[in-house]
Amino acid sequence: MEFEPRLDARRSPVFLAGNFAGVFRVVTRDGEHLAIKCFTREVPDLPRRYSAVAKFCRSAQCPYVVPLQFLSAEVFVTSRVAPHADYAVVTMPWIDGRSIGAVAEILCQRGNAAALAGLTRAWSRLCLDLLQRGIAHGDLKHDNILVSQDGRLKLIDYDSMYLPELKGLPSTMLGGINFQHPKRDVRHFDAAIDHFSMLVILLSLRALTFGPELFRCHHNGENLILTKDDFTRPEGSDLLKVLAVSPDFHVRDWTSHLIKSAKAPSIGIPGMDVILKTAAKIDATPALPPKKALFSFFS
Incomplete structure (x- = not known):
């Protein structure tokens, strides 16, 4: 060469x-x-x-x-x-483009909620594609996801990628600490290792849609807005307290899922595909809780 x-x-x-x-x-x-x-x-x-x-x-x-x-x-x-x-x-x-973190920062500076919602939908579609294939990237974080010049998301850095034919091997690395489940270790190497980081990025983008100032207040160069401390001590996290009372139902709901997952012994998140399918349909309007179905004795 x-x-x-x-x-x-x-x-x-x-x-x-x-x-x-x-x-x-x-x-x-x-x-x-x-x-x-x-x-x-x-x-x-x-x-x-x-x-x-x-x-x-x-x-x-x-x-x-x-x-x-x-x-x-x-x-x-x-x-x-x-x-x-x-x-x-x-x-x-070589992919010309910006990292998803850099794009999120620009959109927050501009207060472009519609574009942030579009970025969230694009992220959910990428995650669903990985889940449906039964594979995992292994190190999903703000600078391993590029937005190309034509607006498409591209994953880079495949050192930690899980594929079914690699089953039984250990993880080569554990990924960025501000995106990974606090209990992840080298023994975790399967299609579920991306669940937590998928949710971290999804929740971050959705929260920024309604609170773009959160990027300036909580981004440290190695995260979007959440950090390892939020996962290991969620009850003491000022940011999670803010997200828990968001005007958007999805932010509140996904915050609850994140806290529950961080405390769970397993790093996989049950129903992650359902969360992502919902996220693929969101817009820039604060979502209301789903209405409970009313059952009629005569139906």
Whole structure:
């Protein structure tokens, strides 16, 4: 593979550092812009995991993932901290866009409730797609979800992805702490590991629809508005107290679900699909509680 690194204004390679890898933006001889992911830590069963992920992204026709290649011995490294050897990389098309966190911030600054409601619907559809496929991303958070230039949501960073053929392996990492169930550990690796983070992001976007000032007050760069402290000590969370009295029924209801889930021994959320199907139909109007059906003895 032949390519040149894309340079920034300071003539340095465009580079993003993560917990397990670094990502470079490069340009191939054909002019294609790629993301090249180089691993900086050992990932257990890396070839097995990424071979399965690459196959899924290539063949599943999922609109929310990016096709990628796993090259098991592409880069030769000489280093004082690792053996001289060929190392694996992952390549995928470079996606121009903003993170869902950055988009939410812009919409909050503009007070654009309708667009925030639209973003919430789009998020719910993405989550439903994952649930229906029986897969999980494993690290859903504000900067692993991109909004492309045409407004479509794309997931990036598949290090923690669960697929049925990977059943039985441990989680490689536990995801961003401000999005994950407080009881999640490496033993949790199945289609339910995304439930809690799905709800965290869903609730955050819905709450921002009616309280855009919450972003300025509660965003710390590593979250949307909620944090690990809200999950581990919900009874002491000022933010959850605010959300519990929201004018919107869904914010109140999803806050209740979040608190209940955070206290539960299981990280899966029963009825998560029902919550998401409801969210796929919302608008920017505060929702009222559903009316209870009236039964007639003569019906």
